[in-house]
Amino acid sequence: MSAVTDPELSTMAVVLTYNAPASLERCLQAIAAQTTPPQAILVVDNASTPPVDPATFPPGCPPVTLVHSDHNGGPAGGYALALEHFLAAPYRHAWVIDDDMRPDPDCLERLWVVAAKDPARAFVFPISYQLDGTFGAWPSWCGFLMAREIVEEVGVPMAELFWWAEDTEYLQWRIPQAGYPMRVVGDAYVRHDAIRQSDAVPVWKYYYEARNMLYVHLHVKKRVGYYPRNITKLLGRAILREPGGRMARLKAMGRGLVDGARGRLGTQFPIESMQERTS
Numbered sequence: 001m002s003a004v005t006d007p008e009l010s011t012m013a014v015v016l017t018y019n020a021p022a023s024l025e026r027c028l029q030a031i032a033a034q035t036t037p038p039q040a041i042l043v044v045d046n047a048s049t050p051p052v053d054p055a056t057f058p059p060g061c062p063p064v065t066l067v068h069s070d071h072n073g074g075p076a077g078g079y080a081l082a083l084e085h086f087l088a089a090p091y092r093h094a095w096v097i098d099d100d101m102r103p104d105p106d107c108l109e110r111l112w113v114v115a116a117k118d119p120a121r122a123f124v125f126p127i128s129y130q131l132d133g134t135f136g137a138w139p140s141w142c143g144f145l146m147a148r149e150i151v152e153e154v155g156v157p158m159a160e161l162f163w164w165a166e167d168t169e170y171l172q173w174r175i176p177q178a179g180y181p182m183r184v185v186g187d188a189y190v191r192h193d194a195i196r197q198s199d200a201v202p203v204w205k206y207y208y209e210a211r212n213m214l215y216v217h218l219h220v221k222k223r224v225g226y227y228p229r230n231i232t233k234l235l236g237r238a239i240l241r242e243p244g245g246r247m248a249r250l251k252a253m254g255r256g257l258v259d260g261a262r263g264r265l266g267t268q269f270p271i272e273s274m275q276e277r278t279s
Contacts, residue, residue, distance in 0.1 A: 009112065009119055011038040012091035013062075016078040016141065017099035018046040020276035023195050025058055030102040032061045036109035038095055040065065044082040047072040049273065065089075072271065075141060076166035077159040083151050093122060094151070097143040100276070101128075102191040110188035111145045122147040123180045126188035137184040139171035142192065154178045160265035163205070165212035169220055195276040203245065206238055207252040207269040214260030 013031050017024045024043070031041060041064045045052040054066050067085055069078065079096070086094045093115070095108060107126055115122035125144040129135045157170040176182060210231070217227040238249040252269065259268055 009093065009116060010091045011040075011093045011095050011108070011145070012086055012089055013038040013041045013095045013097060014079075014082050014086055015041065015043045015097055015099055016046060016075065016082055017043060017048065017052060018072060018078070019048045019274060020099050020195055021048075021052070021056065022278060023193060023276050024052065024099045025056065026102055026193070027097065027099050028061055028064075029058045030105075031097075032058060033105050034103070034108045035106045036112060037062055038108065039063075039091060040089070042067065042082060042085055042089070044078055044085070045069060046074070046078040072273075073159055074162035074166075074267075074271075076157050076161040076163065079141065079166070079170075080156040080159040083156040087148065087151055092119065092148055094146050094148065095143065096141055096146060097190070098141045100193040100195045101141075101143050102193065103143050104189045104191070107143060107188045107190060108145070111143075111185050114183055114185050115145050115147075120147055120149050121180055123150060123175060124183045124185055124188075126185055126190050129189060129191050131192065131194050137182075139182055140167045143190040144171075150175060150178070150180050154180075158265075161212050161215075162208060162265075162267050163212075164209045165216045169216050173216070173220060195278075196274050200242065201237070202272050202274075203248050203252050204269050204271055206234070206249045207256040209234055210253040210256030211260040211265075211268075212256075214257055215263060215265065218261060219263055 015027060040062050043052065043064055044067045047069050051068055052066060057064055069081055073081065083094065111124050111126060114124045123146050125137050125139065126142065127135055127137055128142045154174050157166050161169065213230055217225060238253055239246055
């Protein structure tokens with residue numbers, strides 16, 4: 001195990017977690033086992049019930065700072081809070097990773113091979129393996145490495161998006177638009193456990209997906225792009241995916257589209273608490 005000793009390359013792992021103690025433990029174990037470990041870890045608890053207990057953190061981790069949010073801000077609000085705390089810390093780079101990701105032992109070391117060539121502009125992503133065997137480089141909270149200069153310039157994610165498209169707005173649009181292209185490291189890997197996926201998609205997700213998808217295309221990108229294809233796919237899922245509850249899903253989507261067009265963001269639709277899947 002080697003450590004990055006150059007202060008210009010110092011790293012804080014930034015982990016967001018919500019109601020997933022087993023997944024968080026696996027994620028922290030994978031971070032601690034890195035051949036080139038980060039100098040510190042920031043864990044932001046997105047109002048889990050019960051709250052994350054630091055006594056459960058696995059041994060051997062780099063120093064961990066635990067921040068408890070007073071409400072579930074979704075990935076948008078959670079990562080906004082996390083990156084604000086990162087900016088208050090002395091580290092130059094954030095290794096941003098969801099609690100259901102397990103980086104391979106050499107993941108961070110391989111990310112640094114690319115990032116160290118231009119550390120002040122580092123915005124590098126690993127390859128993410130999914131449960132269904134597919135893999136690719138998706139701009140999401142999948143263990144990417146980012147320079148603090150980027151966060152200082154572009155700010156943090158839009159907390160008011162709550163869930164869905166917050167990574168699109170921040171990682172696929174705002175950061176590249178500021179002149180920081182995404183780079184993919186083909187031999188750096190993370191494993192995505194996807195512990196919150198299930199056969200039954202809650203109605204609230206249809207609302208936020210419809211709202212945020214339209215909002216990003218209409219108010220952020222200001223162009224049609226793939227919107228017709230994506231909204232058609234969402235509509236197809238709402239009608240065909242499950243036999244019951246079609247009207248509730250369609251009503252949620254309709255409300256979401258109205259709010260997205262009007263730019264009415266925030267947690268406008270009731271959220272059901274989600275737990276990690278353990279089998």
